[in-house]
Amino acid sequence: MSLRRNEAFLISRKTTVLIPKLDLDYLERGGGGTLAVGGTPSVEPSPDSLDLVKVVLLGAPAVGKTSIIQQFVWSDFSEDYLPTDKKHTFYPSVIINEHLYEVKITDxxxxxYFPINSYYEWAHYRFYGLRNATAYILVFDLSNVETFQYIRTLRDQMVESRDMRNVPVLVVGNKQDLLCSAAPTAASGLQQLAMAESACGDSREKRRNIVNLVRKHWKCGYVECSAKYNWRVIAVFKELMEMIDALECSGGVRSAEPPPDASATTHENRCVVA
Structure with missing residues (x-):
């Protein structure tokens, strides 16, 4: 028995569904979108479950946070921009290196601003679960690198206001398909072409600086993708789950003492979403 890739993984409240298993390695290699279904029914995990991984996506307006989630969960993309006006949650189950994680993705x-304490979170972001997230995905628009400044400020506030030890942070550059996409027409002339090439060069330099900052100074993961064309969207969540799994395997305790160097942990990464 199989389900098509665009059928929802979302486990809605008080609803029992069959668990579709998605091999992320296979999809990354372009193996198509068929889901094998297990025979065991499942329900939405309890918010208090010790195995629940709470992932929150944050970013400036219109960078594609919701589109990334919808591509991952439903293989769906909408050209219409509808600003997110309330919290939405999604509950896929992820198997990586034979470890099962129940994941709560919050949009x-x-x-x-990031709440500086529990009082500000309760007063302004009630029920968002910002301060007790297991991990964060910070999204910016690759075609508008100014949107990176938003998550840079947000990340600084997070570091200042909560214990970020053993809290994985993944920075995602979305809209990769828009990079230098405005190619000049034949009627544009050599001057227009030179201007376009110069703009692309400036963009590449800014991206290099961003990657250097994120990976070397923040010590965070970094992935570029396109939610519109479903390029490397699977890689976004695979990268995040590998970070979480490496932390678990190295003996780290979430929001506790720093774990041993995760880079010293060597094992073959396999990731499945249920």
């Missing part, structure tokens, strides 16, 4: 409206 929230754009926040002007």
């Amino acid at each position: 929230v409206p754009v926040i002007p």
Whole structure:
């Protein structure tokens, strides 16, 4: 028995569904979108479950946070931009290196600042679960690198206001398909072509600086993708789950003492989403 890739993995409240298993390695290699279905029914995991991985996506307006989630969960993309006006949650189950994780992916409206304490979170972002997230995905628009400044400020506020030890952070550059896509026409002339090439060069330099900052100074993961064309969307969540799994395997305790160097942990990474 099989389900098509565009059928929802979302486990809705008070609803029992069959668990479709998705091999992310296979999809990354371009193996198509067929899902094998297990025979065991499942329900939405309890919010208090010790195995629940709480992932929150944050970013500036219109960078594609919701589109990334919808491509991952439903293989769906909408050209219409509808600002997120309330919290939405999704509950896929992920198997990586034979470890089963129940994942809660939270999509929230754009926040002007990260709450500095529990009081501010309760007063302004009630039920968002910002301060107790297991991991964060910070999204910016590759075609508008100014949107990176938003997540840079947000990340600084996060570091100052909560214990970020053993809390994985993945920075995602979305809209890879728009990079230098405005190619000049034949009527544009050599001057227009030179201007376009110069703009692409400036963009590449800014991206290099961003990658250097994120990977070398923040010590965070970094992935570029296109939610519109479903390029490397699977890689986004695979990268995040590998970070979480490496932390678990190295003996780290979430929001506790720093774990041993995760880079010293060597094992073959396999990832399946159920």
